[in-house]
Structure formats: C-alpha cells, structure tokens
Amino acid sequence: MSSILDLPPVTRRSLLGGLAATSALILLHPFSAHAAANQAHLRLMETTDIHVNVFPYDYYSDKPNDTMGLARTATIIDNIRAEAANSLLIDNGDVLQGNPMGDYMAYQRGMKDGDLHPVIKAMNTLGYTVGTLGNHEFNYGLDFMFKVLNGANFPFVCANLTKGQLVSDPTKDELFFKPYLIVEKTIKDGAGSETPIKIGFIGFVPPQIMLWDIKNLEGKAQTRDIVEAAKAWVPVMKQEGADIVIALSHSGIDGAAPSEKMENASLHLAAVDGIDAIFTGHQHLVFPGPKTWDGIQNADPVKGTLHGKPAVMAGFWGSHLGLIDLLLEKDGKGWRIVDFTSEARPIYHRDDKKKVIADVADKKDVIEAAKAEHEATLAYVRTPVGRTSAPLYSYFALVADDPSVQIVSQAQTWYIKQMLADTEYKDLPVLSAAAPFKAGGRGGADYYTDVPAGDIAIKNVADLYLYPNTVQAVAITGEQVKNWLEMSAAMFNEVKPGSKDTDLLNSAFPSYNFDVIDGVTYQIDLSQPRRFDDDGKLINADANRIQNLQFDGKPIDLKQKFVVVTNNYRAGGGGKFPEIAADKVVFQAPDTNRDVIVRFVHEERTINPSADGNWTFKPLPGTTAVFQSGPKAKQFLADVKSVKIEDAGEGTDGFAKFRLVL
Template sequence: MSLFTKDLFENHAVSRRSLLGGIAATSALVMLHPFAARAAANQAHLRLMETTDIHVHVFPYDYYADKPNDTLGLARTASIIDSIRAEAGNSMLIDNGDFLQGNPLGDYIAYERGMKEGDKHPVITAMNVLGYDVGTLGNHEFNYGLDFLFKVLAGSGFPHVCANLTKGQLASSAKDDDLFFKPYVIIEKQIRDGSGQSTPIKVGFIGFVPPQIMTWDSKNLEGKAQTRDIVDAAKAWVPVMKEEGADIVIALSHSGIDGSGQSDRMENASLYLAGIEGIDAIFTGHQHLVFPGPKDFEGIAGADAKKGTLMGKPAVMAGFWGSHMGLIDLLIEKDGSGWKIVDSTSQVRPIYHRDENRKIVADVKDKPEVTAAIKPEHEATLAYIRRPVGKTSAPLYSYFALVADDPSVQIVSNAQTWYIKDMLKEGEYKDLPVLSAAAPFKAGGRGGADYFTDVPTGDIAIKNVADLYLYPNTVQAVLISGAQVKNWLEMSAGMFNQVKPGSKDVPLLNAGFPSYNFDVIDGVTYQIDLSQPSRFDKDGKVLDENAHRIVDLKFDGKPIDPAQKFVVVTNNYRAGGGGKFPEIASDKVIFVAPDTNRDVVVRYIIDQGTINPSADDNWSFKAQPGSTALFETGPKARQFAGSLKGTKIEDAGDGENGFAKFRLVL
C-alpha cells in the first residue's frame, strides 16, 4: 500500500465507523474508497467482497440456545452490503464455502424436509437475494452426500467452482481430471473507470476444497470422488485461465493459513497457494479466524497480518457464521489490451463489537429482504429444535460436577470418544488408545445458583445440547505421553484447595479456578489426593515439583506407563493452549475436526437413540479420614444428593446468594 493510499484509507476508516453507527446504510453519507476517488481515466477501482463459513447461519439466532444472537447471521452481514457497494467504483460478491451445514436449520432441511427437484434451500434462497457472482465449496458441503449437494446447487443463481474434486480416481495430469465442477469461471464484467466510461474486464475465479474431505466424509465420497492437492491443481489451471484471457485471477480457497511448511495434500494451503504465479488475490476461510487482524496469524513468514497480504498478494479471511465481511480492494490499470493491479488494500468488517464491559453490541440490523425470504424455514426449524431427537435414560445434571464424576460431562466424553475413533479408524493413529477430556461448563460460580445443567430423564431436544456444551468449540485431538496425561490431570486438580489431614469444613473449591478448566479425562481411572498442595499454578507453572495430587492413575487396570502414547480428544481451546495446561499446545495436535463439539453431541444422541449418561466413576477423591470440606451448588441439587456413588456428602444448609451448601466427607 502506498503512503498516499495509506493516509486516505485511514481517514476513510474513521468515516466508515461513523457510517456503521448510523445503521441505515442506504441513507447514510457514503465515502468512496480512496481507489474509487483517485482512479484516473485509464484506471478503475474493483472491490471484491467475501462471506465465508456461513454454516447455514442466515438468521441472527442461536438455535441450540433457542435465542437471538447478535454475533452471527448472513442477514446481518447482508445489511452492510449496500453501503459497502456504494463506497466502491465497481464490486463483486463471492462466497468461500461451508454454507450448507453447521446448525439445526441445515439439519432440518437435510433430515426432515428434504430436497426435492426444484426445491430451494433456504441458504441458497438468501444468497440469491444478495446477488452473489460466484462461490466455491467447503468441506461441510459434503456432509449430507453428493445427491443432496447437487439438488441444493441446482437452485443457485450463481456458479460454483472447484478445481481439485474429481469423479473417481485422479488422472495422470490435473488438466485431465474428470471434475464434478468447473475448475474456474471467467466473468466478463463492465466496469466504470476513473473518467466514468464503461469498459470490460475479465475476472477469473478458481476454487479449492480441503483434500481431507476424503477422510472427513469418506462414507459419502469413498468410491465416488477423489481430491487433488490444492497447490498442484492451481499450478495446472491458473495458466489455462491466463491463456483464456483472464485479466486478473482470484483464488477462492476454502483452506486456511499455515506457515509450518508446504506439504502434500495440505489442509490449510492458502499461503503457498498465494505464491503461485498468475494468482493476483486470494480469499481464505475454513479456520474460522480473521485476516488481516491483530492476533491470529502474526509471526508467519510470508503472511502480513497487518497489511493483509500472503506472499505479497492481497488476502482476506472473514471470520465465520457471518461475523465479518471480507474486502479486497484493487486499483487496476489498463495495460495494453488488458488490466494489471497497481495497488490493493485488505480489510474485514464486523457486524458487532464488545463495549468496555465486554458486552456484545450489534453494529447492524437485519436485512429484511433476507429474513423474509426464509422466514417459513426459520420457524419450522424452531419447531424442530424444540422437538425430541432422542432420549436420555437418566437425568443430565451438573450440580455435583466439581466433586464427583458427572453425567453431563460423561455424555460429552462418550460422544467425543465415539466421534474420534471413527475419524481415526484408518491411518497411523488407529491402534493407539483414545482418551477423552471434558469439563463442566455450567457449574454455578458467577453464573449464579441456577447456572447448572439440568435435563430430566426422557425426551431430549436439540436445544438441550446447549445445556451440555455451551461453546461453539471444534473437536481436536492431541498425541501425548502417559506422563503428560498425569500432568494434565494435576493441572485440573488446581480446582481444589488443599485439605490438610484432620481439617474440618474447610472451603473445597478454589474460587480463582474456572470450572471450564476442570478437565475430567475418561479412559483412565484415578484419585485426587487433597492432602497434597497443587503442583501447578493457574498459568501452568510448577509450584511444587514434589506435589502429586493425582494418585493411583491407571490405564486398562494397570499403572499408567509414563512413556506410552495416547490420543486425547478435546476441543480447539484446550488443544491450542487454552488454560495454559503444561505441554498441551498446538504442536501436539494431530487431528483438527471440521465439526463442533456440540454438533458431535447431537449426532451421538441421534445415532444412539437413547443415551445412557450415567457416570462411570472413573475418578474420586482419595479417602482422608477425619477431614471434611464445604462447597456450594444449586439448591435443586438436593434431589440428586442420594444418587452419588462412592462420594459421601451431607446437606450443610443454605449458602449465600441462593446457593445450597454441602459437606464433602473425605
């Protein structure tokens, strides 16, 4: 970006913030982008707008929690499109994939209503309202099978491209592959130059999907399809696009940004894709992150997270669920009979912000034309999520999740184990033992005396899953040793204060330790010795190297081998270093799932029909005769107090702020 452009762009950004504050985009004063304002007679401004990873989130509504949500929704993103277009000399709108699956609206259409010939899928209906120019496919487009996908795309008012998905086996050359979709399209567009004259330009768009769909959706694709390496496919097809007259080439890469080095069939290949000669700009996605931005991709060689470039070329990743719109602005110049890029900027625009109290504040309203277009399907989905999708043979509650093995945590671990064993059933990790780490999310604390999971025996609806798993985390798995399993549990045991032998009614819970960091690991058995001090502080630093709260740790009935390797399934927060657990970080990750933990729990319930959430009591406190400790929980816990196995508690009266007090007898 030139200094001249930088000054204009920063001034423009201030005006944009004022613009968004007014909400009413069409009536607000719109300031032209600097490229549109300065373009000469032989130049033009072209704005490329991206949505990515919509995951069927059209309405700003969390169907799991059954309530509105201001952080998501294509209807919200859509409401700023008019103003964004008005700032530009010329514009085009693209979607970068993962639009078809990801919330109960998508499941309702796929599993309940179905798609007959001629039907319009609601997400396609909404996108048609907005006038997209082109789209590509993400990995989640294949979750419901190829037949369903083709029925959906038949209703699309714009083309979809994918250069690395073939019918059957790969050919000897990428250009000989029998592809399901056109690898690219070249759109001839009339654009207005700096003098106001209309002139044509040929903009080429080429699309890519992660090769890993052959693993993630093997049941839908095996024997029917194959995928080629993203970079290899691009090297084959981009020169063809240039030969066919594309003035500029835009890569639609449903693939993230990974700077660890190029490898074959790389999942997140966008950085190396950008290095291919002939590609002029790149839209990325898949990782549910933001680029450019202040934190997600700093320090990656070749990626300028401040300027928004990959290998020196403009690039954008626009969050997920409609949280942002990605913008690449190009100043293009007539070069003989064609066009070349002379300057560029990249940015993302959010639909919400957090105030000084971290409260979510919506920056935009719904676009009425979008919500009206799919209102019937939205209302049908509300009925769907409120309807039972399975049964539970025992109540699911978290009142005692911090003092005993717990059914609400158990069912999440059961679902995670079920899922990851299927995902890893082939490949190098298939014979390794699988453990599952899960924590109670609703366990009182600052949330209050009613902030607990409480789902009764009997029917269970999709919205109940919000009680089981609050956050939209995604499933990840790490490869660690038996010694690291023990340290993981030692860190979790920081949930408790030390209870010295003979102590009476001392406070049990460490008020500064969040319940979501109290991981229970299923697949092993162990006890927690509260007479010992904590081994780690809240940041994972060793407090006392001689302290060992985790005792009698066994796998398969035998003392755990410190050197044995285990696959532990967890969520992206923990696997990425969240909570600062010792030695648990992204370098241990061996599997990054395309699914959220919540979706996995829903699928597990549907698969099982009736779930049995009874805790397997794989952990307990070590007996400590003569010692007792006090803890608080919700008053409704009293009805379940007699159901605990191997853990003796006594009602100790009322606590503060509506809580009930109990005594743990060690």
C-alpha cells in the same frame, strides 16, 4: 506512484451508523473517488463459513445472537457496494452444515429435486457471482450437496475435487465442478468510461475431506493438493485471457513449511505465480486482524497480505464481510493491480463493558427467504427427549473432568457395547473418547454448553455434540491409548513448577482435539513438554505428560488391546493423533454420535451426567496457572471437585479469568 491511500482515511464506523446503517451517509472508497482516467476501482466481497446461520439466532441456546447471521452481513453488503464503482460478491464455502437448521433440512425435511434450501434461498437474494466448496458441504453426502447447490443462482468452482483417480496432469482430472470461472465484466474507470475486464476465480477445498467424510466419499471422489492444482490451472486461466486471478481458498493460513495435501495452505497458495488476490476461510478467524498471525513469515496481518498479495479471512457465521479493494490500471497488456486494501468488516462490536452491540439490522429479504424453515427448526429443536438430574455445562471442560463430555462418553459406551456384542471384539475392554466442542476460544465468551437440570430437548443434544459425525471404534494397544492422551495434552502450555499464573491453555490447539478417554484414570503433568507436534510426530521422546495411567485400578498394560469408541473424524486420522487412522477401525456405525446421545437419553429417561473425575492434573506445589471461561462459569465453581479453581477477575473480550491452583 504515490498511493491514493495517502489521502485522509475514511472512518468505517461512520459508514454503518449503528442500526440505522441502511440510511447512513455513504462515502466512496478513495479508489473510486480518485481513480484516474485509465484506472478503475474493483471491490471484491467475501462471506465464508456461514454454516447455515441465516438468522442472527443461536438455536442451541434458543435465543437471538447479534454476533452472527447472514441477514446482518447482507445489510452491510448493500452499503459496501454503494462505496465502490464496481463490486462482486463471492462465497468461500461451508454453508450447508453447522447448526440445527442444517440438520433439520438434511435429516427431517430432506431435499427433493427442485426444492430450495433456506441458506441457498437467502444467498440467492444477494447477487453472488461465484462460490466454492467447504469441507462441511460433504457432511450429508454428495447427493444432498448437489441437490442443494443446484438451487443456487450462481456457479461453484473447485479445482482439486476429482471423480476418480488422480492423473499426472491435474488439468486432465475429471472434476465434479468447473475448476475456475472467468467473468467478463464491464467496469467504470475514473473518467466514467466503461471498459471490459476478465476476472478469473478458482476454488479449492481442504484435501482432508477424504478423511473427515470417508463414508460419503470413499470410492466416489478424490482430492488433489491445493497448491499443485493451482500451479496447473492458473496458467490455463491466464491463457484464456484472465486479467486478474482471484483464489477462493476454503483453507486457512499456516506458517509451517509446505507439505503434501496441506490442510491450511492459503499462505503457500498465495505464492503461486499468477494469483493476484486470495480469499481464505476454514479456520474461523479474522485476517487482517489480531495477534493470531504474529510471527508467520510472509503474512502481514496489519496490511492484510500473504506473500505481498491482498488477502482476507472473514470470520465465521456471518460475523464479518471480507473486503479486498483493488485499484486497477490499464496499459497495453490489459489490467494490472497498482494498489489495494484488505479488510474484514464486522457486523457488531463490543462496548467498554464487553457487551455485544449490533452495528446493523436484519435485511428483510434474507429473513423472509428462510422464515418458514427457521420456524420449523425452532419447533424441531424444542422437542423433549428425556431429562437430566443435573446441569450439563462445559465452562470447565478444558481444566477438569466435565459433565457435558461425560454424557457423550456414557452414550458412546452404551452404544458400542451393543454393536460389538456378537463380534470378535466383544470381550475387549471398551474405552470412550470425547472432546468438548463448545469451550469458548474463538467462539467467544458465550460459546459454551449450558443445559439446566430438567427436560432435555433436541437443541440441547445438538448443543452437546455440534457435528453430524458418525460413531466409529478402533482397536488399539494400551501404549497407543497413552499416546492418544499425550497428543490430547497439547491443549496445555508447559508450566514451570513454582511459577505463578502461567497461561494454561494453548490457544492454537482446538478444543475438539482435547479428547478425554473414559474407562481409564490418569493425571496430566504440566511441568513436562509435549510429546508430539501438531502432526503427531514424536518431538520429545522422554516427555511423559500422562502419568499414573490406570485401567481397572492397575497400571495399564501397554500391550493389552482395547476398543476405543470415538467418531469418524478422529478414527479416520483427523487431528493427526499418532497411529490413530482408518487401518485401526473395527466398527463404522450408520448412526451419528448425536443420534446415539438422543437414543441414550430416551432409553435412560433420566440421566445423571455428573463427572467421575477420571483425570486430573498432577500436583505441582506452589504453582498456579490462569485460564479464561465464560462469566457464567462462576456459578458452577463449587461443583468442581477434582481440581481447585479460583475466581481471578475479568478476562478479555467478555471472558472471565480463573486461577487453577496446582
């Protein structure tokens, strides 16, 4: 059959009409406008990775931000519903943690039975049909999670989170949530007649929660492989009469071959027989979308398909609304999909000067739902805890030893020495591993830590350390320290000696895996290939990016034992650093890394966060490389002493470009 989409396309921007979107002319989607008598248009809408960002407000910088906020996403939901004869709204996880409002509710305010969390109050105004869990739902513990989710006026599904040991048949698992939901909905067809349809929704969480939140889940929960669970449950959904099956996958898109308990398994999940469409998330990216997805077999980032099936990933923090439009046709066997479109519709755009322009205004109902908690959070984050003698910023954290990472390491070292003082590890030398969390990248040109000299408030500490990780320490050898740094050095692309303006940063490597280890000194040789792959497996045995690694002014003894203080994510195997796993852990703290920083600042009263330059790049004469950072980085160029950095003009998407002279 010829596609309805052969008709002239609808201009999406015209549907929004800038900030006056609520009064804009609404045009029906072609599927609704031109469906035949035995056809119907079903629009499925996704929010994902909201991370408590109800308001278009950045609590870390304490100012409004037009790139975020469920209150903005909610405004386009109203318009998008109006474009379709039939629609359903789902959430794809990671709603409970991610900004200071989440921490305020968990650590200050708390949740009593019957209380409503502000993000749930906001979501309850929008008419969700179903949601699934993200990995960050578990950060504050199971009791907190259940108290919050119990306040939702819509159900949650998750097919791969079990209460106990896994059994041979996944359908016999004792699950915390229903694995799926079948919604019986009456939909209007092209002739205006109403006909019933059964729509199945099945949810999945990354199995890695058992590593990332082991302190909250050990002995209480277990996870099953996403694809394995889907292959067991989808046939059950079909047997119960589901006409179509929609996967809610809080899991990203990875082109690697399938592996057991794969973190980003959505591509392979889409290949499961019986799944008709897939909503993805977790990676904080947009699909269909830019070149991020180029070269991934069976993923079409233009059409928006995984294994030929419609798929979408709707950014993060409310930046986009994911849309899958299905043209359904009824025959003797029920409904089937005969055409589709996929889209991630944004709440903002950038003008020619890269300035952010809001496309929609706040939705009043959402703002009112969380207003009291928003104001309480502002008071919470503005509370001073000490002072800093110098500014704390992360603009150059990926290319030079950095004050924002330095202060985290100082606080961790101060803490762990106290904690191990009366233990068998008290005489081992202490090193500290810390990474920059806000370093641009997918977060955008304003996504950097920037704390001026003077008072430090809780919002500034939260800005330094985004996640409620807890302190852990591992006991490892000097050789394992070196391999830890070799893995971290995958942050950089290989640079040929004598080359000019090579792209320096590996955009696929997340900044939170770029660990700097304090207590040793070292150089990174960019002319060498990476030693380990993304899974921590040795791929270049002769490669040694880490050069001149020294402890106490001497070459490190590869057999010497060290205590390295880090967080529960890394110590539990997060990032797949070679040989860094739970069996190396010698200390598990009850305190979060962020609380330790607050206590350190309070104890010191005034901190001096200047970087000590313990790492740098090995010189490569005649060689330069380029990288992007926030435009405000230019004012700190003179502060960087360990490397030579030059202003290289304007970058892309609001970033500035800089040149590293090697």
